Amino acid sequence: MRRTAIVIAFASVVAACSGGDVTSTPVDTGPEPSAFIPPSSTTAPDANDGDAGNGGDGNGDDGEVLPTVPPAPTTRPAPTTLPPSPEVRATFSVSPGIEQVTVRGAEPDTLLTLVDRDGSTLAAFPTDANGALIFRDLDGGTIVRVRDEASVSSEVKVIGFGDTPTPSFYAEQRLPTDGLGYITTRDGTTLSASVWLPGEPGDGPYPTVVEYSGYTPSDPGSTGFPDLFNALGYAYVGVNMRGTGCSGGSFRYFEHAQSTDGYDAIEVVAAQPWALGGRVGMVGVSYPGISQLFVARTQPPSLAAITPFSVIADSYASTLYPGGILNTGFAVPWSEAREADAEPEGQAWAAARIAAGDDTCTDNQLLRLQNVDQTAVILDNPFWTEATSGEVAPRTFVDEITVPTFVAGAWQDEQTGGHFATMLDGFTGTDAFYASLTNGLHTESIGPAVFPRFVEFLDLYVAERVPSLDGARTVAPLLAAGIFGTDAATLPDGDRFAGMTYDEALTAFEAEPPIEVLFEEGAADGLPPLTPLPRYSAGFDAWPIPDAQATAWYLSGDGVSGGVLASEPTDAEPASTTYLALPEAIPQTFYEGSSSSIWTVDVTYDWQESGPGTYAGWLTEPLAEDVAVIGSGSVDLFLQSNLGDTDVEVTLTEVRPDGQELYVQSGWLRASHRALDEAASTELRPVATHLEADAAPLPDGEFELVRVEILPVGHVFRAGSQLRLVVDAPGGNRAVWAFDTTIAQGEQVTIGHDTITPSRLVLPVVDGIDAPDPAPACDSLRGQPCRTYRAP
Incomplete structure (x- = not known):
C-alpha cells in the first residue's frame, strides 16, 4: 500500500463532505413484476443496449490500452415492447424506463407527443440537439406510443418502480477483476463500475462492498476508499x-430510476464469482451515504448491510430549506456542482476515457442534454411538496429498509447538518440498527472515533466473520492524516472479540446498546486539541433517548439589556424584547483554507457576535450541576413583526466560568412557515409542514406562537456554566451554511415573555451522564467554535 497516495486520497474521499389517433391492438401485459424482463428497442439500435457495453475495441487512438471490458449480456429474453400499429412507423427508437420513456435518434428540435392507448396526449416536448427526449414521471404499466407529425412508434409499457428482472438477468453479467466495466440495468442503461480486489481473483471469493454516487467512484484511477477497503x-x-461519469442515461437527483439502478448494481456485483456468499454491503459518506438509503428501500435480495454516514433525513428540511429558508451557503452550490458533473464529459476522468477510445463512455453522454435543471427545481419550489420533496425525503421511507444498518453523523456537520438524527426512530423495518452520534464535522463519521465500530459492523454483517481491527489499526492513522491532518489518532491494541466464535461475537455485539453518543470529540485526554477522538461516551437502547425529560427555561427580562432563562415565567404583563432583523449586520463564521480545511486539527474560526440591537439573548444562572442535553429541542416564541414575517435563527451556547462562550447548536424558521404537523410534533420537537397552503403572515399587532426546532445535539453543560439562548436573523453561526434572507428588511421583531406570552426554551435533559473533570479547553471541541462572551 502506497502510504503517500492514500494520505492524499483520503483528503478528497468525502469532499464535496404530451396527439393523434392510435389504432388499438391486443397487448401482452407481460409477466408478473417479479419476473420482469428488461425491454429492448424495437426500432433503431439503442446505444445502451446489446453489445454497447463492450467499451469499443478497448484501444484508444493515442495508443493507450484500456482495460478489457466484458460485453453486456447477449442472450436476451423476448422484449416487452408491443406489436407495431399499421400506421407509418417512426424511425426514432423508443424504449421504456423506470417511470420514463426515452426517445433516441429523432431529428433535433422536433416536437414529439406521448400518447396513451386511447390516443390521449400525456405530454409533448421538443427533442434536444442530439435528437433525444425523456418523458418522465409516468405511471408504471402504462402503455404508450410516441408520435411526430408523420409517424408513430410501436407501443411500449412503462416500467414500474417495483418491477424487477429475473435473477438470470444479473447472473449472466460479468465485471472485470480489475478496472472499469459496465453494468446493464433493467432499462438497458449501462453504469460504469470499477473493481478493486484485495488479492488475486483465484484467492477469493472476498467480502465485497459497493460505493454508489454521482461523484467519481468508478474512476479506475481512484485511490482512497479502494485502498482502504x-x-x-x-x-x-x-x-x-x-447521468454521471461514464454511465449512461440522464441525471435527476434521486429519481426512482437511480434507486432501481442501485438495486441492479448490487445484484450484478453479488453475482460475480469473487463476491463472497453472493452478498454485498454498501459504504460511503455524504452523497454515497445518502444513496444507500434510496437503494436499500428497494430491498435488493443480495444486499447484506448498509452504512449510511453523514446523511440527511429530508432534502428540503435538512439542507435545502432549513426552517423554510434557502441554504445558499452549501445546498445551492452543491446542487450546481452536481449539475456540472453531469454535463457531457463533465468529469475529467470520463473525458480522458472518451479521448482514449472508450466508445461506451462516449455513447453514454448522448442523453445528458435531458438532465433536469436541479437548481431551477430548488429555486422554483420554496415550499415542501410531495412531487418535488417527498420522493427525495429518506425519512418517509426508511421504515422500508430491512437489512442491518449502521448510521453515523455529527451534530454540527457543516454540510449535511444534524437534522439526520430526527429520522433514527424511523428504521423500524430492520432488527439490526445502530447509530454513532458525535459533536463535530462532516467527516467525523469516517474518523477514528467511529472507525472501529464500523469495521466490526462490516465484519459481522457483510463478511460474516469474527471482527478484527488488525487492518484497521494500519489504516486508521493514514485516514486521520489524510482527512484530519494528524497522526495522533490511533486505535487501541487488541481485539475485543478475540477467542470468540462468529456466533458468539455477533451475540455480544448485538447485546450492546445500539445508540452510541460520543461526547467532547476533540478533547480526548492526553491528545492534542481537535484530535478526532471523544473524551467519553454513553450508550442508549433507543432514539429519542427514552429517559430524556423535557425541561423548560422561560425567557424573562429584556433580552437586549440582559435577559434571564428562568424555571418559570416571572415577568408581569406586558413584557417583551425587540430587535432588528438585519442579516447584513451579522458577521459570518469564517475559517481559513479550502472546504476541507475545516476538518483539520489546525482549523481556526472567526466566530463573532451580531451587532448591537440585532439580536436578543437570555442566560440561565450558573448551573448547580452538570446538565446533559441529548436530542432535539424547541424554542417557543411569542412573536410579532412589524412587516408581517421574519426569518428566525435560534442558537444555543454555553457560557463558561472563564468568560468563554462555546457554540452548541442552532435552529431556523421563517415565521410564515410556523404551521405544525401536530401529529408529528412533540413538546421537544416542533415539525413544520412547510406547505404553501399553510403559510401565513404574522397577525398585525398581535403575538403569535412560533416554535423553532433546535437541531439534535448531544452536549453536557458543566456545573458553573450558563446556558445561553440567542435569537436573531439567520447567519453567522455556521461555518459553511448561509441563507437567502431577502425577506428580512430590517423589520422590528418583538418577543413576548410574560405569563400571557410565556416564550421558552425546551431541551431534552438526560440524567446519569457523568462528565469527567476538568471541562475541556474551549478551543478543543470539533465543530464547536469558541469566543469571548460579551455581556450586554
Whole structure:
C-alpha cells in the first residue's frame, strides 16, 4: 500500500463532505413484476443496449490500452415492447424506463407527443440537439406510443418502480477483476463500475462492498476508499449513477430510476464469482451515504448491510430549506456542482476515457442534454411538496429498509447538518440498527472515533466473520492524516472479540446498546486539541433517548439589556424584547483554507457576535450541576413583526466560568412557515409542514406562537456554566451554511415573555451522564467554535 497516495486520497474521499389517433391492438401485459424482463428497442439500435457495453475495441487512438471490458449480456429474453400499429412507423427508437420513456435518434428540435392507448396526449416536448427526449414521471404499466407529425412508434409499457428482472438477468453479467466495466440495468442503461480486489481473483471469493454516487467512484484511477477497503480485506466496487461519469442515461437527483439502478448494481456485483456468499454491503459518506438509503428501500435480495454516514433525513428540511429558508451557503452550490458533473464529459476522468477510445463512455453522454435543471427545481419550489420533496425525503421511507444498518453523523456537520438524527426512530423495518452520534464535522463519521465500530459492523454483517481491527489499526492513522491532518489518532491494541466464535461475537455485539453518543470529540485526554477522538461516551437502547425529560427555561427580562432563562415565567404583563432583523449586520463564521480545511486539527474560526440591537439573548444562572442535553429541542416564541414575517435563527451556547462562550447548536424558521404537523410534533420537537397552503403572515399587532426546532445535539453543560439562548436573523453561526434572507428588511421583531406570552426554551435533559473533570479547553471541541462572551 502506497502510504503517500492514500494520505492524499483520503483528503478528497468525502469532499464535496404530451396527439393523434392510435389504432388499438391486443397487448401482452407481460409477466408478473417479479419476473420482469428488461425491454429492448424495437426500432433503431439503442446505444445502451446489446453489445454497447463492450467499451469499443478497448484501444484508444493515442495508443493507450484500456482495460478489457466484458460485453453486456447477449442472450436476451423476448422484449416487452408491443406489436407495431399499421400506421407509418417512426424511425426514432423508443424504449421504456423506470417511470420514463426515452426517445433516441429523432431529428433535433422536433416536437414529439406521448400518447396513451386511447390516443390521449400525456405530454409533448421538443427533442434536444442530439435528437433525444425523456418523458418522465409516468405511471408504471402504462402503455404508450410516441408520435411526430408523420409517424408513430410501436407501443411500449412503462416500467414500474417495483418491477424487477429475473435473477438470470444479473447472473449472466460479468465485471472485470480489475478496472472499469459496465453494468446493464433493467432499462438497458449501462453504469460504469470499477473493481478493486484485495488479492488475486483465484484467492477469493472476498467480502465485497459497493460505493454508489454521482461523484467519481468508478474512476479506475481512484485511490482512497479502494485502498482502504482492500486493506481491510474487502473487494471494493465503485459505481457511478446514471447521468454521471461514464454511465449512461440522464441525471435527476434521486429519481426512482437511480434507486432501481442501485438495486441492479448490487445484484450484478453479488453475482460475480469473487463476491463472497453472493452478498454485498454498501459504504460511503455524504452523497454515497445518502444513496444507500434510496437503494436499500428497494430491498435488493443480495444486499447484506448498509452504512449510511453523514446523511440527511429530508432534502428540503435538512439542507435545502432549513426552517423554510434557502441554504445558499452549501445546498445551492452543491446542487450546481452536481449539475456540472453531469454535463457531457463533465468529469475529467470520463473525458480522458472518451479521448482514449472508450466508445461506451462516449455513447453514454448522448442523453445528458435531458438532465433536469436541479437548481431551477430548488429555486422554483420554496415550499415542501410531495412531487418535488417527498420522493427525495429518506425519512418517509426508511421504515422500508430491512437489512442491518449502521448510521453515523455529527451534530454540527457543516454540510449535511444534524437534522439526520430526527429520522433514527424511523428504521423500524430492520432488527439490526445502530447509530454513532458525535459533536463535530462532516467527516467525523469516517474518523477514528467511529472507525472501529464500523469495521466490526462490516465484519459481522457483510463478511460474516469474527471482527478484527488488525487492518484497521494500519489504516486508521493514514485516514486521520489524510482527512484530519494528524497522526495522533490511533486505535487501541487488541481485539475485543478475540477467542470468540462468529456466533458468539455477533451475540455480544448485538447485546450492546445500539445508540452510541460520543461526547467532547476533540478533547480526548492526553491528545492534542481537535484530535478526532471523544473524551467519553454513553450508550442508549433507543432514539429519542427514552429517559430524556423535557425541561423548560422561560425567557424573562429584556433580552437586549440582559435577559434571564428562568424555571418559570416571572415577568408581569406586558413584557417583551425587540430587535432588528438585519442579516447584513451579522458577521459570518469564517475559517481559513479550502472546504476541507475545516476538518483539520489546525482549523481556526472567526466566530463573532451580531451587532448591537440585532439580536436578543437570555442566560440561565450558573448551573448547580452538570446538565446533559441529548436530542432535539424547541424554542417557543411569542412573536410579532412589524412587516408581517421574519426569518428566525435560534442558537444555543454555553457560557463558561472563564468568560468563554462555546457554540452548541442552532435552529431556523421563517415565521410564515410556523404551521405544525401536530401529529408529528412533540413538546421537544416542533415539525413544520412547510406547505404553501399553510403559510401565513404574522397577525398585525398581535403575538403569535412560533416554535423553532433546535437541531439534535448531544452536549453536557458543566456545573458553573450558563446556558445561553440567542435569537436573531439567520447567519453567522455556521461555518459553511448561509441563507437567502431577502425577506428580512430590517423589520422590528418583538418577543413576548410574560405569563400571557410565556416564550421558552425546551431541551431534552438526560440524567446519569457523568462528565469527567476538568471541562475541556474551549478551543478543543470539533465543530464547536469558541469566543469571548460579551455581556450586554
